[in-house]
Amino acid sequence: MAQYEWLLFDLDGTLSDPAEGFVNCMNHALVFHDQAPRAADELTPYIGPPLEHTIGNLTGNTSDAFVSSMVGKYRERYGDTGYAENTLYPGVNQMLETLRESKNVRLGVCTSKRADFATRILEQFNLLPFFEFVSGGDVGIGKWQQLEKLLAENTISRNTLMIGDRHFDLNAAHKNQLKSAGVLWGYGSREELQEHQPAYLFAHPQEIGRQFCRA
Missing domain, CATH: 3.40.50.1000 (HAD superfamily/HAD-like)
Known part of the structure; x- marks a missing residue:
């Protein structure tokens, strides 16, 4: 051995x-950026990779400005309550x-x-x-x-x-x-x-x- x-x-x-917090925080960021919230079963397969990869794959938008803004909004909620979910x-x-x-x-x-x-x-x-x-x-x-x-x-x-x-x-x-x-x-x-x-x-x-x- x-x-x-x-x-x-x-x-x-x-x-x-982390599923509950991940889903809630990602939807918080999506809605802020005028995108429709996603169901939990659509989002949870994206748990694991770095956030910037997840956001690019999920939205199809990989521009630095968009990804940075999404990460910021995600972390905004995550730092308040998402980490505890x-x-x-x-x-x-x-x-x-x-x-x-x-x-x-x-x-x-x-x-x-x-x-x-x-x-x-x-x-x-x-x-x-x-x-x-x-x-x-x-x-x-x-x-x-x-x-x-x-x-x-x-x-x-x-x-x-x-x-x-x-x-x-x-x-x-x-x-x-x-x-x-x-x-x-x-x-x-x-x-x-x-x-x-x-x-x-x-x-x-x-x-x-x-x-x-x-x-």
Whole structure:
């Protein structure tokens, strides 16, 4: 069994489900820009990628000015209430407790979400103490660049496993010659994840705890 020094977790779709806040904030931004609000089932497949990618794919408008304005309106509501419209996935707290008690691995968060928002979400669920750091993204910064920086600054080692629910997480790891793991309770399908050859594919958080907890 491969053993890692670091387990690096994505946030949205991996530790918590942001669907309610994402849908409400995206519709807030769409309506402000004279576009029709979208149904939840139309919006939730866009959870995971950086906001600028989501906005471009969702609206077909990729101009810098439009995307910047949409991001601003999205974050306007998100900073007030949207971040709290979030649900912790069952089993995540127990999984993190198991990993902490085992003392076999170090834990961090790497999310496309801005770091201050991610930190507030983790604090909301009392999860922040489990993690040694939170790496957040921003417009124009890819997750692979976040991992690249973490490696360059020796925050993490090459013996790191990136865990996420979308192919963006897996691709970011592979671009930095890191191993990856996919989770099936988020927003990426089994087919999407398997296509990118993760080292592990987990169906429940407790499987992560069992896999990396050694006496």
